[in-house]
Amino acid sequence: xxxxxxxxxxIWLDEEDSGTVNIIDQRYLPFEFIVEKLTNIEEITExxxxxxxxxxxxxxxxxxxxxxxxxxxxxxxxxxxQYIVKIADTLKASRPTAVNLEFSVEYVLNKIIKxxxxxxxxxxxxxxxxxxxxxxxxxxxxxxxxxxxxIEKLSKEKAGKPVNILTHCNAxxxxxxxxxxxTAPVYMAFDKGIKVxxxxxxxxxxxxxARLTTWELSQHGVPNTLxxxxxxxxxMQHGKVDLVVVGSDRTTLNGDVGNKIGTYLKALAAxxxxxxxxxxxxxxxxxxxxxxxxxxxxxEERDGDEVKYMEGKLNNAIFKxxxxxxxxxxxxxxFDVTPARLITxxxxxxxxxxxxxxxILKLFPEKIN
Amino acid sequence: xxxxxxxxxxIWLDEEDSGTVNIIDQRYLPFEFIVEKLTNIEEITExxxxxxxxxxxxxxxxxxxxxxxxxxxxxxxxxxxQYIVKIADTLKASRPTAVNLEFSVEYVLNKIIKxxxxxxxxxxxxxxxxxxxxxxxxxxxxxxxxxxxxIEKLSKEKAGKPVNILTHCNAxxxxxxxxxxxTAPVYMAFDKGIKVxxxxxxxxxxxxxARLTTWELSQHGVPNTLxxxxxxxxxMQHGKVDLVVVGSDRTTLNGDVGNKIGTYLKALAAxxxxxxxxxxxxxxxxxxxxxxxxxxxxxEERDGDEVKYMEGKLNNAIFKxxxxxxxxxxxxxxFDVTPARLITxxxxxxxxxxxxxxxILKLFPEKIN
Numbered sequence: 001x002x003x004x005x006x007x008x009x010x011i012w013l014d015e016e017d018s019g020t021v022n023i024i025d026q027r028y029l030p031f032e033f034i035v036e037k038l039t040n041i042e043e044i045t046e047x048x049x050x051x052x053x054x055x056x057x058x059x060x061x062x063x064x065x066x067x068x069x070x071x072x073x074x075x076x077x078x079x080x081x082q083y084i085v086k087i088a089d090t091l092k093a094s095r096p097t098a099v100n101l102e103f104s105v106e107y108v109l110n111k112i113i114k115x116x117x118x119x120x121x122x123x124x125x126x127x128x129x130x131x132x133x134x135x136x137x138x139x140x141x142x143x144x145x146x147x148x149x150x151i152e153k154l155s156k157e158k159a160g161k162p163v164n165i166l167t168h169c170n171a172x173x174x175x176x177x178x179x180x181x182x183t184a185p186v187y188m189a190f191d192k193g194i195k196v197x198x199x200x201x202x203x204x205x206x207x208x209x210a211r212l213t214t215w216e217l218s219q220h221g222v223p224n225t226l227x228x229x230x231x232x233x234x235x236m237q238h239g240k241v242d243l244v245v246v247g248s249d250r251t252t253l254n255g256d257v258g259n260k261i262g263t264y265l266k267a268l269a270a271x272x273x274x275x276x277x278x279x280x281x282x283x284x285x286x287x288x289x290x291x292x293x294x295x296x297x298x299x300e301e302r303d304g305d306e307v308k309y310m311e312g313k314l315n316n317a318i319f320k321x322x323x324x325x326x327x328x329x330x331x332x333x334x335f336d337v338t339p340a341r342l343i344t345x346x347x348x349x350x351x352x353x354x355x356x357x358x359x360i361l362k363l364f365p366e367k368i369n
Numbered sequence: 370x371x372x373x374x375x376x377x378x379x380i381w382l383d384e385e386d387s388g389t390v391n392i393i394d395q396r397y398l399p400f401e402f403i404v405e406k407l408t409n410i411e412e413i414t415e416x417x418x419x420x421x422x423x424x425x426x427x428x429x430x431x432x433x434x435x436x437x438x439x440x441x442x443x444x445x446x447x448x449x450x451q452y453i454v455k456i457a458d459t460l461k462a463s464r465p466t467a468v469n470l471e472f473s474v475e476y477v478l479n480k481i482i483k484x485x486x487x488x489x490x491x492x493x494x495x496x497x498x499x500x501x502x503x504x505x506x507x508x509x510x511x512x513x514x515x516x517x518x519x520i521e522k523l524s525k526e527k528a529g530k531p532v533n534i535l536t537h538c539n540a541x542x543x544x545x546x547x548x549x550x551x552t553a554p555v556y557m558a559f560d561k562g563i564k565v566x567x568x569x570x571x572x573x574x575x576x577x578x579a580r581l582t583t584w585e586l587s588q589h590g591v592p593n594t595l596x597x598x599x600x601x602x603x604x605m606q607h608g609k610v611d612l613v614v615v616g617s618d619r620t621t622l623n624g625d626v627g628n629k630i631g632t633y634l635k636a637l638a639a640x641x642x643x644x645x646x647x648x649x650x651x652x653x654x655x656x657x658x659x660x661x662x663x664x665x666x667x668x669e670e671r672d673g674d675e676v677k678y679m680e681g682k683l684n685n686a687i688f689k690x691x692x693x694x695x696x697x698x699x700x701x702x703x704f705d706v707t708p709a710r711l712i713t714x715x716x717x718x719x720x721x722x723x724x725x726x727x728x729i730l731k732l733f734p735e736k737i738n
């Protein structure tokens with residue numbers, strides 16, 4: 001997608017030096033656009049751990065490229081399999097909750113662990129990492145194409161007037177490679193010349209909407225308006241929202257959706273106002289073992305300081321400042337679960353389906369057992 | 370209520386100098402507790418205009434005391450009626466949307482405008498202002514007593530385990546004189562030894578929950594936990610909320626409630642989880658001329674900078690920080706309307722009633738016409 005008029009993805013191998021991985025250092029967005037160059041596995045691990053990048057698909061891609069860099073830098077002081085397994089373990093532990101991280105590391109590892117020739121290892125590790133990036137990009141693209149049909153339909157119904165889409169958190173290309181999940185249909189529509197406008201939930205306490213979603217939409221030229229998380233219901237009551245699209249961190253087999261805290265409140269408001277509420281997700285985020293989201297999806301409780309402190313700009317420098325009394329007690333849940341009954345449909349890389357076990361399995365019949 | 374162990378109200382005449390009005394300068398809460406002394410009408414007007422104090426009942430009380438100070442400082446350069454009417458007009462224009470402001474000013478004015486004796490004017494203006502303060506205090510106290518019955522019932526049902534009450538924004542004693550509206554039942558229960566715990570919505574964008582409600586509850590000793598506005602639905606889904614009580618800025622005759630933006634989302638979540646949702650309000654905030662809240666209650670759209678900037682503490686000083694890209698477009702609606710169908714009941718100074726025209730008029734039969 002576009003940044004300052006140029007095409008970017010969220011991670012890429014340097015064209016001139018294939019031993020350098022470029023990432024957008026998301027810690028500084030939207031205040032500064034900084035491309036960071038990572039040249040070894042320690043820097044990749046650090047970037048994942050301290051959230052220079054975030055978003056499950058992007059973390060997976062970075063980890064895969066990390067293994068590739070490790071292979072590239074291998075010298076003979078340790079047997080290769082010992083060397084690479086140790087690195088893989090450290091990498092997997094850098095963000096223990098992201099499923100994609102483990103999957104990506106294992107995927108690259110399996111392609112190279114038994115290969116004896118170092119040049120061959122390098123070629124295979126690079127290809128495996130690029131496969132992962134390709135798959136993530138393709139999945140988002142397909143989600144975009146399927147979701148586009150919803151926006152096209154609404155655009156026709158509104159006789160070409162802007163379609164107003166509300167989203168929560170950042171399920172954008174910054175979390176993926178390109179297009180994003182919830183944002184993919186929006187970018188597709190915009191690029192096709194369909195008039196769209198996005199209401200972006202601020203998404204307290206980490207402000208991913210205010211900091212990342214508004215930034216990436218604006219850079220690509222998509223009209224958008226930031227709103228406090230409290231505002232969406234009012235907008236829906238007054239006909240100012242045509243469609244809600246959000247991402248998902250974990251979806252159960254019966255269609256319950258675990259996503260950023262506050263998603264449930266927007267789903268309730270959409271239902272109350274007869275506004276379609278869609279969840280865009282690659283099937284990799286479906287947990288095929290779970291059926292009851294409310295009972296079974298574990299909800300992370302995070303540090304209260306995320307609520308008590310906020311990053312902001314003062315005199316051109318970025319500071320973290322205290323926005324409550326220092327003694328204030330805080331509860332900070334990272335996610336909530338939106339019951340399937342509130343969801344109009346799931347937009348996956350294989351098409352749109354109802355949020356029911358039956359319909360999900362029709363799209364993914366290989367999961368029936 | 371208590372601050373640093375001592376009993377305080379939000380506004381009071383100096384005991385030693387009846388020409389001085391004391392207020393808690395709320396601009397510095399929760400970072401600093403500063404009592405400001407106001408000795409003339411200009412200082413009172415400035416305090417109302419620039420929100421050293423806020424909350425409709427408190428604004429009304431301050432304005433009434435402002436007229437009293439103006440009478441006190443009257444000298445003969447201008448005929449009294451011209452002098453006082455001019456002052457009253459300026460005062461009324463300091464926050465044009467607060468109904469209580471106009472009511473209070475007119476109330477005091479009517480008591481003194483035709484009085485010829487200056488000493489008599491002073492006595493009458495002081496008494497009129499004190500009447501207003503007394504009425505506000507009494508109304509909150511009665512709301513507290515009626516609301517207490519709800520908490521007592523829940524406490525019994527929970528066999529004495531803490532009753533968890535969720536509230537939004539600040540409808541506390543800082544907005545009133547004492548007790549507050551939504552907080553009144555909580556203080557009553559706490560003072561009676563009933564175990565209570567309050568979930569306090571942060572209330573973006575102005576953070577009245579994080580800055581004021583947590584502060585006033587904590588100072589009085591009431592256990593409370595700050596949560597982002599996104600969190601309430603999740604807590605309700607998991608049985609962690611027993612009761613929701615909020616305030617109201619304007620209530621229609623049929624029971625629709627205009628209140629701080631985001632209230633509607635919490636009402637939806639309470640309904641979805643069968644949790645009682647009450648609105649505490651003095652009848653002075655009922656607009657007897659309106660029937661359809663969604664269509665008729667005007668919703669103030671405020672400056673987007675309230676969303677883009679935030680006040681916080683850094684190195685012991687308070688700054689205003691930019692928390693988004695400076696170019697970000699923002700929508701900032703101050704209030705939303707919660708339809709009567711989502712409200713379990715209204716807690717008024719005359720008792721609790723259903724949010725229906727019929728039941729409201731049973732409590733206030735003098736309004737039938």
